[in-house]
Amino acid sequence: MRRQRMPTREQNKELVRRFIDEVFNKKNLDYAMEAISDDFVEHQVLPGMTPDKKGTMEQFRVLLEASPDMKAEIHELIASGDRVAIRGTYSGTDSGGFMPGMTPTNKPYSMEGIDIVRWGDDGRILEHWGILDVMGAMTQLGLIPAPGS
Amino acid sequence: MGVAENIDVVRRIEGAHNMADYDAVRSLVAVDFTPHTPGSQMLPPGVEGAIAANEAGRESFPDKRSEILDIFGEGDKVVAHVRMTGTNTGGIAWAGVPANGGAIDIDWIQISRHADDGRVVETWAQMDTPKLLMQSGMQMPM
Numbered sequence: 001m002r003r004q005r006m007p008t009r010e011q012n013k014e015l016v017r018r019f020i021d022e023v024f025n026k027k028n029l030d031y032a033m034e035a036i037s038d039d040f041v042e043h044q045v046l047p048g049m050t051p052d053k054k055g056t057m058e059q060f061r062v063l064l065e066a067s068p069d070m071k072a073e074i075h076e077l078i079a080s081g082d083r084v085a086i087r088g089t090y091s092g093t094d095s096g097g098f099m100p101g102m103t104p105t106n107k108p109y110s111m112e113g114i115d116i117v118r119w120g121d122d123g124r125i126l127e128h129w130g131i132l133d134v135m136g137a138m139t140q141l142g143l144i145p146a147p148g149s
Numbered sequence: 150m151g152v153a154e155n156i157d158v159v160r161r162i163e164g165a166h167n168m169a170d171y172d173a174v175r176s177l178v179a180v181d182f183t184p185h186t187p188g189s190q191m192l193p194p195g196v197e198g199a200i201a202a203n204e205a206g207r208e209s210f211p212d213k214r215s216e217i218l219d220i221f222g223e224g225d226k227v228v229a230h231v232r233m234t235g236t237n238t239g240g241i242a243w244a245g246v247p248a249n250g251g252a253i254d255i256d257w258i259q260i261s262r263h264a265d266d267g268r269v270v271e272t273w274a275q276m277d278t279p280k281l282l283m284q285s286g287m288q289m290p291m
Contacts, residue, residue, distance in 0.1 A: 009223065078221075078222070078223045078224075078226045078228050078260065079223055080222060080223055080228075083219070083228075085221075085228040087273055112187075114258040114259075114274070115258075116219065116230060116258065130258075131256065131257060134279050135187065135278045135279060144289075
């Protein structure tokens with residue numbers, strides 16, 4: 001019987017579910033340290049962060065400190081080859097400033113996003129692309145006026 | 150239709166938007182298609198809303214071009230990571246942003262759901278709108 005070396009799309013989806021639950025819901029950054037490859041490349045870099053594992057870990061710390069009640073909900077996972085797309089909603093309270101340097105509004109927000117992660121054969125994350133509805137969240141927090149208003 | 154055919158539909162739609170070939174868009178997108186995209190509530194319903202959004206983009210950035218960076222699918226869904234480039238010579242009416250000649254280079258990620266005949270019936274998309282507005286000359290509180 002031929003052994004399957006590449007992780008299957010279902011295995012990659014399960015890794016995504018586990019990662020999001022551990023990091024965003026359980027705030028388990030040790031898990032992120034293990035799950036992210038040392039050669040990781042981040043394509044959605046926050047101002048002042050580096051596009052690598054170190055910068056991404058810092059990004060998680062900043063995000064979870066700003067909204068310690070953060071909850072992630074996955075609506076859909078679509079997988080093919082080494083990639084998984086994630087459509088989810090990230091909700092929390094802006095208790096630490098929505099972006100570094102911003103004054104906390106202490107209001108709740110709910111932000112949708114679509115992400116793509118690429119997995120290595122070793123089951124670690126190699127690359128991430130993602131776009132969050134930042135404008136929608138900032139509108140909910142009253143930081144910007146609603147578009148078209 | 151299988152995943153490969155649905156991927157081809159998404160590629161042809163992007164090409165048709167680039168050429169403003171709306172007969173092609175209407176042949177590839179269901180007339181009553183539903184977008185779940187921030188801002189889509191400001192557009193006409195169905196395929197005509199997608200066309201209106203592309204036309205608004207072409208008014209803002211007349212040299213607008215999109216390029217698919219990554220595309221894959223599973224079941225009746227296709228994921229497309231798209232890069233859009235252009236120049237803000239038209240201003241962005243909905244955001245009250247005037248023309249500034251700024252170079253636009255942003256991404257969006259779209260998930261589309263396809264009917265059995267391959268037509269797009271539903272989309273979910275997120276665009277890097279803050280970057281778009283900043284490149285267009287708008288001051289953002291970030």
